[in-house]
Amino acid sequence: MRIRVDVRDAPYEVYLGDGVRHEVGGFIAEHFARARMAVIITSPEIRRQPWFDFGIGIGFGVETTVIEVPDGEAAKTLASLEQVCEQLARHQVSRHDVVVGVGGGAITDLAGFAAAVYLRGVAVLQVPTSIVGQVDAAIGGKTAVNLAAGKNLVGAFHQPAGVWCDTATLVTLSERERVAGMGEVAKCWLLEGRTRAQLTDASMVELIELSVALKARIVAADEFETSGTRALLNYGHTLGHALELAALARNSDELRHGEAVAIGLAFAARLARALGRVGDDVVTQTDAVLDFFTLPRRCPRDLDLDEVIAVMARDKKAHHDLTFVLAGGEGYEVVAGIDARVVRGALEQFREA
Ligand SMILES: NC(=O)c1ccc[n+]([C@@H]2O[C@H](COP(=O)([O-])OP(=O)(O)OC[C@H]3O[C@@H](n4cnc5c(N)ncnc54)[C@H](O)[C@@H]3O)[C@@H](O)[C@H]2O)c1
Secondary structure, three states: OEEEEOOOOOOEEEEEEOOHHHHHHHHHHHHOOOOOEEEEEEOHHHHOOOOOOOOOOOOOOOEEEEEEOOOHHHHOOHHHHHHHHHHHHHOOOOOOOEEEEEEOHHHHHHHHHHHHHHHHOOEEEEEEOOHHHHHHHOOOOEEEEEEOOEEEEEEEEOOOOEEEEEHHHHHHOOHHHHHHHHHHHHHHHHHOOOOHHHHOOOOHHHHHHHHHHHHHHHHHHOOOOOOOHHHHHHOOHHHHHHHHHHHHHOOOOOOOHHHHHHHHHHHHHHHHHHOOOOOHHHHHHHHHHHHHOOOOOOOOOOOOHHHHHHHHHHOOOOOOOOOEEEEEOOEEEEEOOOOHHHHHHHHHHHHHO
16 A cells, blocks of 8 residues: 655655565665665664564665664664764765664654765655554654754654555554554544544554555645644644653653643543534544543643643744644634633643543
């Protein structure tokens, strides 16, 4: 299955299905005839997985090298970026060669950023292996690392040459990662106006396909996040990011990104209702979709409302006021300048429920 991401300069495909990772070598041979080397960027944990069997160069005359980086979010540092670039230079990687990111969203973000800046840009092929990576992080060209001051504060737009979402890699995900990843899928399902009832017959491939197709459409419409269309993908993220930051400040991994997004989706439905934009049915549908995926949808009891509202107002995508993606009569839209008292009231009710 292929889904096209129609960005202006270099449109590319997302290949989705069982075993598509084995097509990467042929793609390189076909599209990068002058490539001498394919450099896989991954973590030791990912490299240990039974499906880590690319054979990219075999039969195609391309040498394959692996650069290991720390697992998960620890990969997304300027120090890792420097180490990756040093190793690319040591391997004499040229602009004809390709970088291949293999792993969760953290690794594809780092691999994409390294490819964006090494030699002022080499091609990157993404092989996301987590659900968040497949439906979100690896598509759309946003790459970044973190600073102590915050997540994703240093990065670049650098579209991949192709994305291979191999569902066979998902089997080794831990249950928690799998469920958390469904937070982004639930977001896409709701943004597409789908219901809980329609979920009953949906396969995993169909869920990923719907999410990839939505992301591809939105990225093509707003590649550099200038028109506001891309901000729709932040549905559930205003509160979600604030909850993640609060958990991070406590140095806790109690909340995965997708879990925070799920709670953010439940709240966004309630805020839309508090603003008179929608009725109870939207809250009921949202809760039912989140329950189907066994995602959390309750506000943490000990949430400091003043702190969370202050963080939401500072959100780098919020333009310094309270901005949410909300459901309404015309579908979903970005709503800026929401009265902090209304948000606080809805949060209080959400916390007590
Ligand atoms: N660039 C974007 O547009 C974008 C969008 C969404 C998220 N992100 C970024 O993505 C990151 C989150 O991605 P994530 O949720 O994939 O987390 P992650 O990359 O931290 O991976 C989570 C864990 O899952 C493991 N894992 C991944 N695939 C596996 C598999 N197939 N089998 C077993 N274990 C596997 C990883 O090794 C890691 O330990 C964040 O850094 C976020 O900022 C970027």
